[in-house]
Amino acid sequence: MRKLWIFALLVSLVAAFAGMAAAAEKTLVVGFSQIGAESGWRTAETDSVISAAKELGIDLKFSDAQQKQENQIKAIRSFIAQGVDGILLAPVVETGWEPVLTEAQNAKIPVILLDRGITVNDDSLYVCKITSDFVFEGREAAKWVAKELGGKGSVVQLQGTPGASAATERQKGFEEEIAKTPDIKILESQTGDFTMELGKQVMEAFLKKYGKDINAVYAHNDDMGLGAIQAIKEAGLKPGEDIKIITVDATKAAFEAMVAGEMNAVVECNPLLGPLAYETLKKAIAGEKIDKWIVQKDELFTKDQAASVIGSRKY
Ligand code: GYE
16 A cells, blocks of 8 residues: 555656656747848848757747738737747838737737837837847948048938838938938939849939939848949949949848949848847746847948958858
């Protein structure tokens, strides 16, 4: 009788420990609603989020929205239905998120915004945003343009996706700062949707309209700047010399263009957000207090620095 009792106790102890260990190691299930694959930057971000999940043993449900907010909303609803532990959302545009984020909140699933911000009437609908300071990036670009053109000249602006915080704020920072140099004029601004193809097309149209009157191009991302380089070459002009080019992101491709002398400067924007995203999500799940905005620090690089810096770039 006594032996049986001891045996039962041992069995229940073993079961309890096993249960505790399983709970401690419970695989975190995370849904990531990604915007698409429009730029080199975004591919680097996707790689970072996927590879960090692998390293940390996280079960990642990945969904590519192909630039459509409605696809992101569908993906979030499906993550909620699957009962994920947390959601990472790279929001394509700033507005229209209240209904779906309320659903996530009601399901007690924390949502972290990655790389772009949103505007909602209730900030408690998301834990925090992990992004760069896009207004700062725009200001840095404007300061560089003003200096490079010696305080006088004409610029065209290639904007990112309409309604995206990365586009709206990069424009705001740039325009506010460039206004301090009244002899620099923005000839025209148009969206190239953060893609190389559209960046090239828009630049072709600008070149037809303004030709050599364009002294500089400010592109909201590298891909559009790289597209502009092609358009400038095809128009028989020298990118980097006849027309100066500054972009945002600082991917390897932009550094290569700087080394080749075809791009003049880049403002960095860090896409390697995977590890930080999971660390923050784990804290949120544990109920820790988290800053509403976790800002990534960025730097400006010029073409003179490119050759010595390119080897140490991680994306
Ligand atoms: O700069 C651009 C892109 O949201 C910060 O999106 C991101 C931007 C990035 O496609 O290349």
